[in-house]
Amino acid sequence: MNSAIIFDMDGTLYQTNLILEPALEATFEQLRKNGQWTGATPIEKYRQIMGVPLPVVWETLCPDHSAEIRQESNKLFQLALIEQITSGNGALYDEVEHTLENLSKNYPLFIASNGQTAYLQAIAETYQLTKWIKGIYSIDIIASGNKSELVATVLQENNIHRGFVVGDRSSDIQAAFDNQLISIGVRFDFSQESELEKAHYTVNRFDEIDKIIEHALNTNAFD
Template sequence: MEQNIPVLTKPEAVIFDMDGTLFETDTLLRGVHENIFRTLREEGLYGETPPVERLLGCLGMLLDDIWLKVMPDASEAARDRANELLLQYEIEGLEAGEGRLYSGAEEALRQLKEQGVKLFVASNGLELYVKEVARLKGIAPLFEGLYSAGEYRTSSKVDLVALLLQEHGIGHAWMVGDRSSDVEAGRNNGLDVIGCAYADYGHSQELEGADALIRSLTELLPLLAAAQQA
């Protein structure tokens, strides 16, 4: 992060995206991707395996949109089956100990919580996946709530974050994420937006409009120290 620390409004809560923000998703998803398309071939639903980078580049999207990008020529039955297999192989991988949090993620979460900040996740992922990442990586107790599009059936992250804020009566929060959907969710809900510039899944222009950029989650701490009361 640059030496000049942006002065943000002190938050009641910090809302985190999961994939590409807290969880280094490719450490799990590369193997999952191979398993999905091997099974689809075995079941006669789809042919060759698309590049895994295509799937990684879609992280942050809703699932229906992901499969339209990853295999646009697939049948609806193949995309539905891919949804089922994604969750199955993700959970199997997590239970086997695959995947890891970004360096400094747990430390940053613990220090934020110790300073009285409420912590949340807002993800476009599936409910069980989001909750199992948090549980199996040991960070679930640090959060007030784990919100997912899969659980709340929201059509955008804007709506998911709005629901979170309403249910918990939060006046001001920070939105922390690596994709344009996170910037949009923060902006449209009147939040300060911190863009995670360390993930490789998106493109730099996705974070245009963020109030601050960080290279590690531990950089949230000096931002909090410099923040001003509303």
């Protein structure tokens, strides 16, 4: 198989920031109605940890709540996110569709995300990503919740021996390193420079990825 390209979803392909606040606000409004939360919705705290596995999200946002309440909160949040997606309130980043279309002509494309399956499917269906994406992998299938293991699963199931991981957080960069892949960090909404320091390449626009991949292959970056 040719060199594959594995993309993160949130903050890489999809502008989660557009739906994050209303979905989180709806979730915590329900918690307030249930008498399970007082005060403002911790939106800024969530922005700081965006991209981590969902159990960590709710441990961070609701440290004093029981595991049961955290699980119920996550269910409410997922439903709110999907409602936002299907209502058209989110968006892909600029040039994502055009770039994926171009790349898919020469490379197999995959998504490996810390998002849950139903959430990822809602985005894929709303924006018809399966025209270009060969497989969408959710962290749901990895008991450890480890992104590196998720990427390893993509490689194993599709007989991939070399390729790229494109993402905005340290877990994406680490997943590339752990699987001997080339990392491309994107400087979008949730990215932090400290997390992208170890990336092989970084981009400010999605349509810069084409040239990065071409350059890496032409200079034998895998050797």
